[in-house]
Amino acid sequence: MTALVFTLRQAPAQRLDLSPLLPNLLAGKSESDIAAIELQTTRERACVGDVFRVRTGDPAQIRFEGGSERFDCLGRGMSAGEIRVEGDVGVQPGRLMSGGRLTIAGNAGPWAGSDMKGGSIEIAGNAGDRLGGPLAGETAGMRGGVVVVRGDAGARAGDRMRRGMIVIEGTAGSHAGSRMIAGTLILRGRAGPLPGYLMARGTIVMAGGCNTISPTFADCGVHEFVSNSLMAGFVKPYSPTAAALLQRPWRRLLGDMAAIGKGEIFCPPI
Numbered sequence: 001m002t003a004l005v006f007t008l009r010q011a012p013a014q015r016l017d018l019s020p021l022l023p024n025l026l027a028g029k030s031e032s033d034i035a036a037i038e039l040q041t042t043r044e045r046a047c048v049g050d051v052f053r054v055r056t057g058d059p060a061q062i063r064f065e066g067g068s069e070r071f072d073c074l075g076r077g078m079s080a081g082e083i084r085v086e087g088d089v090g091v092q093p094g095r096l097m098s099g100g101r102l103t104i105a106g107n108a109g110p111w112a113g114s115d116m117k118g119g120s121i122e123i124a125g126n127a128g129d130r131l132g133g134p135l136a137g138e139t140a141g142m143r144g145g146v147v148v149v150r151g152d153a154g155a156r157a158g159d160r161m162r163r164g165m166i167v168i169e170g171t172a173g174s175h176a177g178s179r180m181i182a183g184t185l186i187l188r189g190r191a192g193p194l195p196g197y198l199m200a201r202g203t204i205v206m207a208g209g210c211n212t213i214s215p216t217f218a219d220c221g222v223h224e225f226v227s228n229s230l231m232a233g234f235v236k237p238y239s240p241t242a243a244a245l246l247q248r249p250w251r252r253l254l255g256d257m258a259a260i261g262k263g264e265i266f267c268p269p270i
Contacts, residue, residue, distance in 0.1 A: 004034075004059045006052040008066030008087075014042045015090065016051060019073040023081030023100065026059035067106050075102040078119060091128075094121045097145060110154070111135065113147045116164065120238075126151035129173065132166050133159035140181060142166070148238045155192065158185040161202060167239045177204040180263055186235065188242050199256050199263035206267045207245045213265070217255035222269045224249050 004026065017040035026034060035049030048054065052064075060081040064071075067087020074093045075083050078100045088106035095114040107125035113132040127149045132142035133156055141160040148167045155173035158166050161183040168176075168185075174192035177185045180202035187195075190208035197214060205228075228246045236243035250266040 002057040003061035003063045004057040005055040006048070006062070006064045007055065008052060008064070008068070012051060012068055012070045014044065014046075015070045015072055016041055016046065017073050018071050019076040021048070021062065022075070022078050023060045023062060023083070024079060026062070029059070031056045069107070069109060078102060088125070094119075097121070107151070113142055113145070113166075115140070116142045116147070117144045120146045121148070123147070123149045123151070126170070127153040127157070129154035129156060130159055131157040132161055132164070133157075142183065146238055152189070158183065161185065165235070167235060167242050169239060169242065171208065177202065180204070184231070186242050188245065196256055196263055196265050198259045200260040201262045203263070204265045205246065205250075206265060207242075209268050213253065214256060214258070216258040217253040217265060218257060220252040220254050222249050222251050228266070
């Protein structure tokens with residue numbers, strides 16, 4: 001069956017909350033019902049039909065033809081199905097996801113995958129700050145699932161991450177993996193200053209290394225880890241290049257000793 005398609009009429013003049021456009025929420029609705037759904041905005045009232053041309057199809061497969069950095073909360077609370085965006089999206093894409101697949105062909109704004117519990121997100125471009133991180137007042141960030149960024153990520157990727165895996169094939173900004181509780185963060189490119197800042201547990205892999213690592217990490221030497229080979233098997237379907245990097249000797253740094261100190265950073269041997 002063909003996908004349910006939303007074709008952007010023109011670039012939106014205001015921010016749009018697209019969280020109502022989920023597979024489970026659109027199941028059983030007619031084209032006119034979908035077009036009449038009201039989208040929360042910053043200024044003027046807008047319905048789906050004002051912003052998109054709707055082409056009827058299977059709501060389990062949703063496709064957006066055209067994107068915008070003003071498309072906020074796309075895929076928020078998604079539990080099943082597939083959403084694909086041919087373009088950019090705004091803040092909090094995939095927040096609170098528990099299942100399904102969200103594919104973004106462009107860039108994503110801050111807090112992508114925030115409080116995600118399951119499913120997968122693939123971002124073909126770059127991701128903003130606090131990828132997988134918590135909103136203000138929340139105690140934990142990403143809690144499960146997989147996020148893959150083909151480009152670069154901003155500051156504090158994986159902040160307070162509790163479970164799941166984030167793979168960044170480009171570079172990452174400062175404080176990647178800050179305050180991690182658990183989970184895995186893999187960086188193919190170079191990391192910004194102070195990765196793993198105040199991390200309690202969890203694993204950070206930095207294939208591109210880093211100029212500035214906190215002195216509160218203890219150097220445990222260079223080793224070949226069986227666990228990394230097992231991790232490579234899990235990573236391979238999402239990022240074959242990242243998986244290949246895992247199967248080699250790594251220098252292990254234990255920390256952050258300023259916190260609980262049970263986290264680990266793997267970086268290239270000096």
